[in-house]
């Protein structure tokens with residue numbers, strides 16, 4: 001019997017086994033067996049044909065965020081909750097075997113969220129699909145390191161060690177910015193939640209009970225440091241339906257390039273309304289730094 005058949009047999013048996021106290025132990029064994037076979041599917045294959053399979057997801061939207069964590073911490077549950085994409089979630093490990101993209105729409109920006117297979121110790125050395133997962137993480141603007149709040153600190157330090165050993169360093173600079181998300185806080189005490197929430201660069205959530213997800217999005221937005229700029233034509237209202245999304249610190253020149261390649265060369269001055277100026281509107285030049293939700297009107301020569 002091949003691995004896929006074995007997996008399918010076990011899945012069928014799990015499905016037809018009633019869940020109760022008497023079957024708990026048996027179900028636990030079945031899930032462990034299932035995880036073992038699924039982990040084998042993740043092992044780097046000898047044949048070149050399956051190399052990188054399913055991991056080449058096109059970059060899209062204004063920013064890319066990757067979900068990294070050990071198996072069954074809730075990565076797929078999170079993706080399905082935050083985007084319109086459904087990624088299979090289940091109570092056994094290695095449910096996800098490829099990279100699954102979804103889109104979070106937030107403050108006018110399209111943020112690409114990537115669900116990935118769980119990584120295991122030794123991922124950095126290529127265990128499981130470790131190399132591919134880490135390669136995807138490197139292409140992300142922000143990495144969300146998801147942890148199981150019930151699993152204690154061992155998990156966090158293992159994961160940090162794993163990521164740092166391949167040079168993904170904690171909050172040094174893009175593209176290696178990451179923050180930690182402790183999921184399943186519905187399973188731990190309030191004191192423990194409080195302790196985790198106070199850790200640096202950490203957010204606590206429960207996908208199961210939809211707790212603190214708004215705050216997580218706010219944090220993500222902050223880490224991404226994106227800026228939305230609205231344009232306005234002379235004598236007209238600003239177009240609030242179509243924001244130009246830029247990195248934090250972007251200048252008027254960046255805005256020009258986004259509108260049209262040749263606009264900067266025809267630029268005379270711009271009028272800006274918003275927090276980046278002392279007066280609204282204020283006349284500014286190409287080097288002026290824009291801030292989130294500024295409105296700009298460009299005057300050509």
Ligand SMILES: Nc1nc2c(ncn2[C@@H]2O[C@H](COP(=O)(O)OP(=O)(O)OP(=O)(O)O)[C@@H](O)[C@H]2O)c(=O)[nH]1
Nearest residue numbers: 071072073074075076077090094095096118207208
């Ligand atoms: N109690 C609780 N369970 C959760 C929560 N989020 C997810 N789960 C459960 O955790 C289990 C694993 O969830 P998945 O989304 O499959 O986890 P994953 O990290 O994608 O797992 P792999 O793809 O196998 O690495 C499922 O049984 C989920 O229902 C939560 O906030 N609270």
Ligand SMILES: [K+]
Nearest residue numbers: 072090092095
């Ligand atoms: K799982």
Ligand SMILES: [Mg+2]
Nearest residue numbers: 075076095096
């Ligand atoms: Mg998954």
